[in-house]
Ligand code: C2E
Ligand code: CA
């Protein structure tokens with residue numbers, strides 16, 4: 092056959108295939124796809140050009156063919172540069188463009204296009220080959236430039252490929268070698284064509300094949316060797332043991348974990364089955380897809396495994412099996428950690444008892460599961476535990492808590508749940524009948540609870556607050572709050588260790604809450620205000636008053652201080668009440684100024700005030716603010732204040748006196764202050780309360796005590812004031828004894844300010 096026809100057919104086929112590749116490349120999601128499409132498309136024009144040349148019977152046709160061929164070469168090289176740049180940059184991304192090469196190619200294409208005008212590049216020369224005329228071309232200067240340009244660019248491309256190959260990891264080089272080799276072959280082939288001057292450019296076949304290779308390696312090729320290596324590395328280092336089986340169930344590969352598990356070497360894979368049976372028992376290890384969790388051994392040697400077997404078929408659709416693989420994961424560590432975490436989250440680390448949260452959870456469950464049993468929540472509190480810690484050591488304190496926890500553990504049956512609530516408090520939840528039957532034993536154990544660490548031994552004072560659960564729906568924490576509240580009933584009763592939450596306690600707590608909630612509004616709106624009780628001299632003339640607070644409550648009406656003062660004494664809010672009364676007293680005094688000078692008002696100072704505020708400076712500021720004489724605001728401090736830190740308190744009293752205030756010692760005789768203390772006490776007035784001193788049965792003795800105190804005060808230059816004077820006899824007797832001031836129902840009860848004013852000023856007029 093005519094070789095011309097044969098090559099034409101080959102060129103047609105190659106062009107069609109390249110076209111197809113270009114389309115595929117263009118639509119490929121890979122970034123390099125567009126560059127591949129460009130290379131494959133650019134290979135078509137030189138081929139078509141050559142096709143035209145070898146089939147041309149006219150000079151013009153051949154001329155056009157050569158043009159397409161030469162210019163096509165430039166375009167092809169341009170495409171090759173674009174592709175190489177993208178390919179060698181790794182990602183197919185071309186941010187750095189080799190622009191110089193583009194200029195060279197563009198310049199060359201331009202000078203070739205000028206050939207029809209100057210004939211400087213080539214001219215056609217008809218020659219006869221195989222009895223047929225071909226239009227070969229004679230080389231001129233421009234053609235030399237064209238070749239030089241083409242070879243330069245081609246050389247650059249090859250160089251880029253070589254550099255890229257050297258820099259690539261060995262395993263990736265495979266594809267580069269193929270592309271590079273085909274490129275070199277094409278270049279050599281092309282050179283051969285140039286120098287043999289046959290019109291048929293056989294190297295075009297090489298370029299066509301090159302285009303197809305480029306397409307394949309860029310778009311489809313996956314480096315299998317690399318994948319193989321990677322997969323085996325991954326499988327080898329997996330945390331699971333991995334066994335790979337052939338379709339007949341023969342183990343053909345096992346990773347190091349698998350070998351470790353079975354105790355085999357890689358040459359002893361035949362023994363895999365037997366080893367697995369020994370560990371996990373008889374079962375079908377290689378057929379079926381299955382998975383299961385296994386627990387092997389017991390106690391601290393328990394091991395946890397999860398096993399999974401999978402089949403591998405030839406491809407996703409076919410059912411043709413190529414083998415199976417079994418993975419075995421050792422979950423022991425993880426399981427232990429989970430168990431440890433669970434234990435830690437539910438148990439107190441010091442005592443090993445349940446934590447509060449976990450205890451509450453268990454109680455909630457118990458209440459639901461056992462709806463017919465009556466339960467009690469018991470709050471266990473170690474008294475003065477801070478002191479135990481302080482005097483002995485925290486180590487001793489810890490030991491005490493641990494021993495107490497052991498004591499609780501020892502006494503409790505399985506129907507009881509218990510735990511540590513906080514620092515030195517524990518909670519027990521148990522059937523009420525169990526608690527009642529054990530109550531005496533528990534009380535006995537509590538009175539004699541001894542803790543020892545080394546040589547040190549100490550009795551702990553332990554109190555139990557009990558809430559018999561009558562409302563099962565309330566929060567468990569509220570149940571223990573109630574049990575805790577019950578403790579307040581024990582107070583300082585040394586014989587009592589167990590207290591129950593009852594209605595009385597409940598209403599007391601509710602009352603306290605109500606008082607507390609209403610306080611600030613009561614102060615702002617004047618619901619709480621001072622009542623004034625006159626204080627008279629020996630002639631019965633009013634010389635001053637004591638301010639005593641009253642709460643005119645919107646719901647409870649007139650309230651005496653006994654209903655609310657103790658509540659606020661307990662929670663410290665007494666400071667607010669006192670400040671308010673002091674201010675009211677100052678206001679009244681400032682309004683009396685000028686008209687009724689000389690009348691004083693005594694105000695009460697609670698022991699708690701010294702604890703929370705700087706009493707001296709607050710009172711000093713008040714007096715300054717209202718512009719009153721400090722001597723008109725008398726300060727009543729109860730005797731009990733002196734009981735602790737007496738020297739500190741003396742300092743305060745001295746400070747007050749030096750500011751000009753008159754300090755009165757209130758309720759003298761109610762506490763335990765010795766008469767001896769009296770001589771050091773920096774006070775101006777001693778307030779004796781009849782109620783503490785007079786005793787119906789032993790009136791004469793009381794009289795003696797009172798008279799002696801009054802005389803002693805006199806000698807110490809302290810004015811005596813007796814309050815609670817109810818009868819004329821009392822008044823006369825005291826008067827005779829030498830008492831200077833009097834206060835009591837005999838003269839007047841505490842009364843509202845207006846009433847007091849008409850009482851006192853009317854009398855004084
Ligand atoms: P206190 O300071 O010893 O006040 C004297 C109490 O004796 C007053 O009771 C007064 O009404 C009462 N009283 C007066 N004369 C007689 C009498 O002839 N016979 C009897 N049986 N009682 C008489 P009140 O007003 O109920 O106050 C009770 C206590 O509440 C006061 O005792 C005082 O300790 C406290 N208190 C009252 N107001 C305040 C206050 O504003 N602040 C502070 N911290 N305590 C206050
Ligand atoms: Ca008083």
Ligand code: CA
Pocket residue numbers: 757758778780814
């Ligand atoms: Ca008093």
